[in-house]
Amino acid sequence: MVLGSMIILTILSPLITRYDPNAQVEPALSRYQSPSWEHWFGTDQFGRDVFSRVLFGGRISLIIAVSVVFLSVMIGVCYGAVSGYFGGLVDQILMRFVDLFLSFPVIFLVVTCMALFGSGISLLIVVLTLTGWLDIARLIRAEVNALKQRPFILKARAAGLRTLRIIGRHLIPNVVITMIAIAVIRVADIILIETALSFIGLGVQPPTASWGSVINDGRLVLTSAWWVTLFPGMAIILTTMSLYVIGDGIKALHH
Amino acid sequence: MKMVFNRVLYAILLLCGIVILNFSLFFLSPGDPTNLYFGPKVKRQNLETLRHQMGVDQPWSKQFQEWGRHALKGDLGYSWAKHRPVRDILMEAIPATLQLTMLALLINLTAGCILGILTGVYSRKWFGKIIDYLSLSAYSVPIFLFAILFIYFFSLKLRLLPASGMSSLIAGDFGFWENLWDRIRHLILPVSILGLMGAAATSRFVQGHMKSVLRQDYIRLAFAKGLPKSRVYVSHAFKNALIPVVTLLGIYFPFLLGSALVVEVIFAWPGMGRVTYEAIFSKDYPVIMAVNLIAGLLVITGNLISDLLYRFIDPRIRVK
Numbered sequence: 001m002v003l004g005s006m007i008i009l010t011i012l013s014p015l016i017t018r019y020d021p022n023a024q025v026e027p028a029l030s031r032y033q034s035p036s037w038e039h040w041f042g043t044d045q046f047g048r049d050v051f052s053r054v055l056f057g058g059r060i061s062l063i064i065a066v067s068v069v070f071l072s073v074m075i076g077v078c079y080g081a082v083s084g085y086f087g088g089l090v091d092q093i094l095m096r097f098v099d100l101f102l103s104f105p106v107i108f109l110v111v112t113c114m115a116l117f118g119s120g121i122s123l124l125i126v127v128l129t130l131t132g133w134l135d136i137a138r139l140i141r142a143e144v145n146a147l148k149q150r151p152f153i154l155k156a157r158a159a160g161l162r163t164l165r166i167i168g169r170h171l172i173p174n175v176v177i178t179m180i181a182i183a184v185i186r187v188a189d190i191i192l193i194e195t196a197l198s199f200i201g202l203g204v205q206p207p208t209a210s211w212g213s214v215i216n217d218g219r220l221v222l223t224s225a226w227w228v229t230l231f232p233g234m235a236i237i238l239t240t241m242s243l244y245v246i247g248d249g250i251k252a253l254h255h
Numbered sequence: 256m257k258m259v260f261n262r263v264l265y266a267i268l269l270l271c272g273i274v275i276l277n278f279s280l281f282f283l284s285p286g287d288p289t290n291l292y293f294g295p296k297v298k299r300q301n302l303e304t305l306r307h308q309m310g311v312d313q314p315w316s317k318q319f320q321e322w323g324r325h326a327l328k329g330d331l332g333y334s335w336a337k338h339r340p341v342r343d344i345l346m347e348a349i350p351a352t353l354q355l356t357m358l359a360l361l362i363n364l365t366a367g368c369i370l371g372i373l374t375g376v377y378s379r380k381w382f383g384k385i386i387d388y389l390s391l392s393a394y395s396v397p398i399f400l401f402a403i404l405f406i407y408f409f410s411l412k413l414r415l416l417p418a419s420g421m422s423s424l425i426a427g428d429f430g431f432w433e434n435l436w437d438r439i440r441h442l443i444l445p446v447s448i449l450g451l452m453g454a455a456a457t458s459r460f461v462q463g464h465m466k467s468v469l470r471q472d473y474i475r476l477a478f479a480k481g482l483p484k485s486r487v488y489v490s491h492a493f494k495n496a497l498i499p500v501v502t503l504l505g506i507y508f509p510f511l512l513g514s515a516l517v518v519e520v521i522f523a524w525p526g527m528g529r530v531t532y533e534a535i536f537s538k539d540y541p542v543i544m545a546v547n548l549i550a551g552l553l554v555i556t557g558n559l560i561s562d563l564l565y566r567f568i569d570p571r572i573r574v575k
């Protein structure tokens with residue numbers, strides 16, 4: 001299963017590397033052409049080549065998702081590790097804080113922020129990160145808690161390792177595998193969220209492409225110009241599915 | 256009982272925290288609410304008057320107090336974009352959304368549990384794997400895509416079901432039963448989409464738990480004792496695997512109002528999601544505040560319920 005997903009992963013990389021130049025804006029004469037040899041995925045309502053839009057959109061969606069996950073994992077792991085390791089009062093306080101933020105309905109928060117502060121890509125990343133690290137912190141804390149009692153940690157403490165940060169260097173590498181599994185799955189989640197936001201109009205703004213906004217573009221002409229919706233949709237499905245499979249595979253390996 | 260009281264108190268505190276956070280967000284945001292109302296050539300004085308009317312020229316704490324006092328009395332303000340009391344808007348929208356999400360939750364939990372258990376039990380056989388694969392694909396599909404495709408097939412191609420709205424245009428003429436049937440027809444698409452997507456997520460969760468339950472020693476003991484397979488599964492495995500599903504109820508609670516957002520927008524369903532969407536695009540702060548308040552309320556209540564339920568149901572915890 002994991003091997004099969006690796007194969008699918010190689011389909012992903014072309015999305016990142018092969019970026020066509022920003023030849024998105026083309027004369028209006030070429031509106032809504034069906035897929036042809038010229039335009040592999042056809043054109044949309046402005047005559048833009050859907051293929052390059054999908055690729056470009058893929059770049060953007062992936063960049064957003066990866067940055068968000070990267071940042072939230074950084075924050076979440078540090079927070080969770082500290083909280084889980086120290087336990088006691090520190091743990092309680094830190095976790096209450098997390099609870100407070102988790103009590104926010106994420107969707108509403110994201111949507112509200114996007115509405116209030118305008119919508120740019122960096123803003124999107126910030127908001128998604130801020131709502132995203134909480135979950136990770138919780139999970140990591142649980143892991144660390146479990147690991148705390150293991151012999152090698154106790155040995156390190158008995159040896160009187162100078163700074164607790166050094167123990168962080170023993171502890172964290174062991175959390176890494178779970179972390180990677182979580183991260184991969186989160187990337188897929190974020191892709192889904194970001195595309196949904198772009199679809200509604202609260203994510204990546206036009207004329208920048210994002211899988212979600214391209215699908216929105218094609219929504220009204222679904223019966224006639226099906227290619228505008230189909231290809232980004234397929235892209236999303238393939239990407240998220242392979243990410244989930246990889247994530248699950250890593251988790252299975254760990255156990 | 257003391258524990259319950261503690262939890263409730265904590266929940267109320269959280270709610271206050273949410274409200275404060277919400278309010279602060281609005282004050283951090285750039286721009287002025289009055290931008291909606293006037294063109295660029297407005298007279299300074301008119302602007303000031305409007306601001307005073309809206310109450311936005313007061314300092315933060317004062318506005319917050321005002322809002323709080325009103326809210327406690329049940330008055331959630333006046334919508335800037337729709338010129339109606341927010342309360343009325345919500346009163347109309349909430350039942351609409353609840354119709355959608357409760358049904359969807361029902362489908363979600365039942366289908367999800369069944370599928371999850373099936374895939375957990377039969378995870379090595381081929382049909383277990385197929386179901387697993389299918390639910391994974393369903394999980395990977397973004398909701399809006401699902402919605403669009405469904406509309407395409409069932410409304411446009413097959414002409415079986417209506418594509419949007421809560422009732423047909425001629426619904427005024429219908430008697431009770433026709434009205435009911437009409438409503439059901441309109442409900443089918445969005446509910447099935449929400450339900451199926453949720454079921455995919457739930458089944459993944461249940462499946463994971465089911466697998467870990469089946470690995471436990473007491474299950475192997477039950478098999479070793481010679482109990483018939485069905486007995487082992489039903490009385491031991493299922494019951495234990497389904498316990499955390501109760502916590503799912505708590506988790507899904509906020510989704511009752513929230514996740515329907517995209518679906519409601521696509522299907523033009525006049526519910527909370529649509530209200531939020533419109534409020535956000537028209538920068539209608541009072542509505543947004545109220546919506547966030549209610550959403551926060553739901554989240555906290557949901558967490559509270561699932562927490563308490565979990566403590567009751569899990570016998571291990573009860574003994575403590």
